[in-house]
Amino acid sequence: MGARLAWIAQRITAVARVLVRASTGTARVVTERLPLVYHVTVVILSAAIASTIPFTLAFVAEKLLGYWSAIRDERTFLVGTEVAVALLLVFLFNHARTNWANRRLAGMARAAGMVHQSSGSGLLSRRSARRLKERHALRRDIMIIGSTGFRTFVDPRGDLHTAIEHCRTAKIMLLDPESPGAFARARTIGEPEITPDRLRTQVQLTIAYLRTFPAAHHRFRLKLYPEPPLWKLVILGDYAWVRHYHPTLDVRLLPEYVFAHRQDVEGLYAAFYQYFVARWNDPAIPEYNLMTGELSVREGAFKETGRALPGGHLP
Template sequence: MSMYRGAPTHSLWSGLRHFLSHGVITLLAVAIAFSLPGMANYILNEWWPHVERNPNLLLATEIALASVLALLFNLAKIAWDHRQGVRIARLASLMYARNAGAGWWSLRREQALVRQLPAARDAFVLTLTGHDTFVADDSLLRGVIEKAYEIRVMLVNPVGKALRERADSLPPDITVLTLHTEIEATIGYLSGMRKYGKMVKLKFYDEEPFWKLIAIGDYIWVQHCHSGFAVKQQPEFVFGLQHREPRHGLFVPFYMVFLNQWNDARHPEYDFDTNELVYRDASGKETGRAALGVPINGAATPLPSSRGLRAALDSGAALLRRLAPERTAEL
């Protein structure tokens, strides 16, 4: 399995901004250097004689000097702590992090990071139902994933024990039916992408979800699937690949988590054409098939489209409504 990694691009404005910032810093340094003799002459020959003769001015000068020194020492301490934090983040290859419910400024930073991503050949997604990533209107990475040619997705098995356990741990308004509907919408969306020439592969796992992983290019988005909380309520971390030292950082370990899950023969692959789960052995040889069906009642959920996919998604909106006679668990 190849690992395609593109180099990040730098815009003209970004280079110009760095050039201007270095120019301003250089001018300030030159101005301070040339003003030092005049400042020293003023302090020693004019200011200090007045201070010696005026006790109030001397007290004010001492207080001002103490305040400035306290401020400088505090700034130095903050800079040192930040330096340690930057060093730790660099060692972990942490490119971005935000807490759930972060403000608009944090969201803008993440949007800026997403805009800098080059078009990747492949995108790997390990998640629960895929609704927040592929279907939700506020999905941040959907447009980037759509640009990839090969998309590999792993969702929790809709008829497995893990999905029921996950639903039981969430608030009462989120039920098994809710998760089934979200998985159905995700399958419909992925089916529509296949009709647009994308190489889409989907597998299901049947364990309690632990990580949500989205690998695109040199970056991987990580969220912990904490029991009892929705994934979108969890902090989000973005790790980047260090080309010079791939062993450093957490990009490769999380990337390998996805690859190990994907290559696990226990996880069946979904056949979009027949609505069946395809089981294979460790060598990749097909050992059996079973129809995928989920007992969902009610009308199909409308699928939000992106870049003209709505027409293609309509035909795949009810893929899970056919009940399977075998390998299904009654909910």
């Protein structure tokens, strides 16, 4: 009895193998013949449409003649038809021109490497930008140029508050609150609450926040530049997020553009990346030591320790 069951099982297995091979061969044949079937179908449809054109035109002409004989003496209807057709043509031509201009703009944006643009005022756009930055910064080496960093890192609603936690390392450049650039920024921004003291406090809070991370002095490097801020630049892996610091406007009110890294030479990602590298390697820009709270300037092989940032020492 056991031998008979084993023989039946072997037969069933053999039949199953044959069916699997047959179905695989059939699928391969069908897949290989799909382009042929597509072309044959297109040829048949083209022939059918071409053969019906004379009958279709004759039917349309007959209907038009019938309608024309009924309305050719209706002046009001004819004038209304002419106006409607004229408006329709104006709409179509304007729409075509707008589409053509949009296609040109889209082509220029693609050539520049732009892949995303978000407005600075919409709640949904800010939320979408924050999620994208979190994904782009995950376990990446990131590079940032900002103003004080308070609304970017410290504020829980900041667009990099979560991203800075999950990045691998970060090179950060902030505005030196004791520099002439900070005083110029506070003077031109046009908001009463933005003062040099407030900028100084925000930078100190950002430094204190960065120190809360484990091994902060190994993960984060911080430099303080003296000029008024020009670009808010965030490089997260293969994406560069760019905003312009307007002299009299809050940077959050301005749109943000995203450029992707590509192999061609037309994109702007490489230009912004090189801009950051040039700024970071500028020997005149001091580096802030997160352990000692001091600013130091490197000149060649020597390191000169300068002033300490007020409130920057560890407690």
